[in-house]
Amino acid sequence: MEQPTQTENRLKSSEDGGCFPTETTTKPLIQTVTHILLRDNEDFQPYFKPISVALGPLHHDYSPDSKLQRGEKSKLQMAEKFIKYSGREMEVFYTRVKAEINSLRECYDSKEIKTWCDECLAWLFLMDGCAVLFFILHDATDNLDKLGAKDDLLAYVKMDLFLLENQLPYQLLQILMNLCTRVPLCSPEDENKSAAEVLNASITTFIDKNAMNLLGQEQQKPLIKNSKKQQQQQEQQTAATTTTTAAITIDTQREPAHLLELLWRRITKSEKDKESDGAISKLLKKLYPSGENGSDVTMSKCISCNSNSGDKKRHWRPTFRSVKELNEKGIWLKVSNSSNIEGISSIEDISFQEYFFWATLKLPPITGDNFTWPKLMNLIAYEMCPDFKNNFEISSYVSFLDSLIDQREDVKLMRDADVLYNGLGSDKAVALRFNKISKNLVSNFWLQHSYLKHQIQAHCNNKFATSMAQLYHTYFRSPWSMLAFFGALLGLGLTAMQTYEAY
Known part of the structure; x- marks a missing residue:
């Protein structure tokens, strides 16, 4: 039987490491996938592990034998290019991330990152965050071919960006975006916008494209080839996008936890639902209707x-x-x-x-x-x-x-x-x-x-409705059954006419 002191220690440790929501919880932590989901679905375990690139501390592996080394090299190259075009020195980015490291730590389950020192974690956040923003900007502008990577790697990178255990705090991305003074691939219409506005707009576009792909809408041409009116509406919305991602977080008081939450918000609520009761x-x-004005149904x-x-x-x-x-x-x-x-x-x-x-x-x-x-x-x-x-x-x-x-x-x-x-x-x-x-x-x-x-x-x-449905399935489901049905009607009609003429 456990001693009282041992039980007290376990209770104290559970208070620090527990993940049930409390009054002080502001946003969900980045954590591992629950075992409940994997209990009888071992075939789905690969869906939660990065294939090409590890982002954040949960799956990071510096060993030369790591299967993610190819993606690690590409990630460092993208981060280097992003900083090069940002208008800031690397030390500026690192100093700011290091200053916010305690706040960024709070975005994770403390047990998962307790072995990481502040300096290593700040460097990891800097490289991973810059690489993610660089990739998203190229994907949003349809310029992935300029990254110089093969299509298979790029496809898997995009998939790895939406793994729960592979998320980066959205707070980190905001810090990096607000530090930039310029961005690569800046189009003429973006010249009057700040770098943060352009990067935020690219994230919005990136989330929209992935939502359309998930909901099977990339195959629907009307959703891709929008009318001029729809294009103007999209341009107006993009222009209204600010560094606080107002276009994305319209339905909540808090900022998003990460990119996966942005995708979740996009496909679980339509714009008209956000503007009204749903x-x-x-x-x-x-x-x-009940009550005055049909309220509270x-x-x-x-x-x-x-x-x-x-x-x-x-x-x-x-x-x-x-x-x-x-x-x-x-x-x-x-x-x-x-x-x-x-x-x-x-x-x-x-x-x-x-x-x-x-x-x-x-x-x-x-x-x-x-x-x-x-x-x-x-x-x-x-x-x-x-x-x-x-x-x-x-x-x-x-x-x-x-x-x-x-x-x-x-x-x-x-x-x-x-x-x-x-x-x-x-x-x-x-x-x-x-x-x-x-x-x-x-x-x-x-x-x-x-x-x-x-x-x-x-x-x-409804027996009448189901009877009519059965009649349709029996006589009108295929052209041949329809021809047979109308042929039979025609035969009956001709027979009736012959009988009438005979009398």
Whole structure:
């Protein structure tokens, strides 16, 4: 049995090293991926480890036998070029980072970096931060070819920038950006902007491009070739971007913790949701107004309006159906057309619309390939950090997609609707990936989208609508069945005419 003094010491150490949120917690710490996510998903462990370049102290390895040596050399070269074009001497950058080292330490779990001395950690932050800004600036301006690196290395570097354990404090990037007096690749329209404004705008563009790739929107030409009006809106927003990243942090009081959080914010909220109560609240207020001006509508009100008796309550507890089953009930998938000012959809852009005897379930598109899966997994890992307060938006969305996908036929139907872009080749591989990834996920999807569940279930319980859907699947699904159906009608018509003429 432990002595009281030993127990007291353990309690004191847990106070220092614990990662549960407290009143003094300002932003989530950069930490390792929780073991819960990896418990039954050992196949996903490589998604959380850097492939080409280590950023920050958690995976840094100076040994000559390290597999990351190739990326380490490229990183040092990029950092050197960034400082060269910055208009400042290296000593200026190092002195400022060293002065803020205690604050930067607080961005990490203290147990993870306790072996690092201040000088070594300041030098590491300086090199890694400058390299990241240099890479982002080239990617945002479509000038990655000027880095002189092969395409495979550049692709893996971009992937490594969004690993949870590979993050750098956004505070560090702000320090480095504010010290710059000029930047490379400065275009004529950026001449009247400060270096910090140009670098902040490049980060915004970089996050937008990765959000579009993750949500499968790079394949949609209308989102790439914007109209002149949309381009003007984008230019106005870029011009309004300041060193405090106001365009990105519009939905929160605190600054972002790192780049991964910026990506999380971008794809979990659309611009219209940031400016108002959100699409879901709007819809609920429209459907179930209560109080003055239809305010304060809750999910419980939505549920109570649709279940007045015990029998009806049982009615609203469905096991959700796969895409194939939804199709058989007359519910078709369609890409959601709502997006923010940058033309980027949010995973919250989910809606259900009914038209007489058929309906459409609109979903934001998503990409499934070897480059976007790591981003998705690290976003989920970030949501599972104990000091990050959130509603598990990404985890819930992935769990929802898993409920739609039972087998390869479901993946095919999602591909046909342009809701999912399969980069793995096999539809079965995508189905298995979704089934595995959602094993240990926390899902709040049906709590957040209760109205959606009720609408879909109500349509499935409509016998007339489902009968018409079955009629369509039987006689109108293919051109040949349609020809056979109309041929039969024509034959009956001719027979009726002959019978009429005979009398």
